[in-house]
Amino acid sequence: MAQISAKPFRLALLQLGSLSASKANNIKVARAAVQAAATSSPKPQLIVLPEIWNSPYAVSSFREYSEKVPNVGSKVDSGEEEGETIKALREMARSSGCWLIGGSIPQHEESTDNIYNTCTVYDPEGTLVAIHQKVHLFDIDIPGRQTFKESDTLTGGKTLTTFDTPFGKIGLGICYDIRFPEMAQIAARQGVVAMIYPAAFNITTGPMHWTLLQRARAVDNQIYIAMCSPARHPEASYQAYGHSSVVNPLGDVVVEAGHEPTTLYADIDTELLATTRKNLPVTVQRRFDVYPDVAANFK
Numbered sequence: 001m002a003q004i005s006a007k008p009f010r011l012a013l014l015q016l017g018s019l020s021a022s023k024a025n026n027i028k029v030a031r032a033a034v035q036a037a038a039t040s041s042p043k044p045q046l047i048v049l050p051e052i053w054n055s056p057y058a059v060s061s062f063r064e065y066s067e068k069v070p071n072v073g074s075k076v077d078s079g080e081e082e083g084e085t086i087k088a089l090r091e092m093a094r095s096s097g098c099w100l101i102g103g104s105i106p107q108h109e110e111s112t113d114n115i116y117n118t119c120t121v122y123d124p125e126g127t128l129v130a131i132h133q134k135v136h137l138f139d140i141d142i143p144g145r146q147t148f149k150e151s152d153t154l155t156g157g158k159t160l161t162t163f164d165t166p167f168g169k170i171g172l173g174i175c176y177d178i179r180f181p182e183m184a185q186i187a188a189r190q191g192v193v194a195m196i197y198p199a200a201f202n203i204t205t206g207p208m209h210w211t212l213l214q215r216a217r218a219v220d221n222q223i224y225i226a227m228c229s230p231a232r233h234p235e236a237s238y239q240a241y242g243h244s245s246v247v248n249p250l251g252d253v254v255v256e257a258g259h260e261p262t263t264l265y266a267d268i269d270t271e272l273l274a275t276t277r278k279n280l281p282v283t284v285q286r287r288f289d290v291y292p293d294v295a296a297n298f299k
């Protein structure tokens with residue numbers, strides 16, 4: 001089990017409102033929210049955007065709104081081909097001076113012609129430092145209430161993603177990924193201080209499981225969990241739940257939004273992380289000798 005090495009930091013979750021079918025409008029909305037968060041006091045070190053914020057959340061829209069995403073490590077003005085949202089995200093990170101988890105956008109991969117639901121992360125110089133492609137596609141059918149089939153147009157990612165910052169290692173998932181506890185467990189054992197999920201639950205499964213899942217992942221792994229949703233939009237075909245929130249390693253909900261547009265701030269307390277692990281030492285009490293089938297990936 002890797003030790004957690006982290007410094008306190010401030011997180012901002014941007015629950016964007018006024019999103020529309022216009023990508024240009026959505027970029028404008030995101031840019032204004034990033035700028036407002038970055039100039040708030042105390043200044044956050046890490047800003048997070050929601051899932052699929054530059055496009056309608058609809059399987060029929062993903063290809064049309066998709067963009068080319070360059071490779072991890074690519075810098076501002078590297079000359080690599082990239083979409084307008086990626087360019088804008090780099091610039092938002094650079095001008096804000098903050099680390100930026102750019103929510104997710106539909107990504108077009110030219111070599112396969114596949115479309116992914118992809119989260120990109122930038123350092124304060126605008127360098128692309130991590131890419132997470134949603135691993136578990138949201139295919140559900142609750143008759144008469146919520147049906148969605150991302151796999152009609154999307155392909156699932158194949159890798160787990162963490163990235164290092166001066167304030168600690170962060171793990172990434174996207175929305176439905178939170179239902180699969182193995183992802184957060186593996187990241188926690190690699191030493192992440194938080195798992196962060198750009199997300200867009202809906203008004204059926206949100207009230208059922210949104211908070212429960214975050215509290216479960218936090219308590220099981222003794223890490224912070226954050227989910228960042230778009231605000232509810234009465235005219236959208238898909239009604240996002242909203243309720244962006246941050247849960248601490250004890251399982252307490254530290255901050256939670258309603259469904260209106262807002263920005264949430266939370267201070268990540270590394271002392272609490274350490275005392276939780278000291279007082280309830282489950283992270284060093286695992287009995288992999290008793291459950292060897294999971295041991296290979298967790299040691």
Ligand SMILES: O=C(O)CCC(=O)C(=O)O
Nearest residue numbers: 138175176200201202205
């Ligand atoms: O897991 C859920 O209930 C919702 C997931 C979702 O909306 C998504 O993955 O986009």
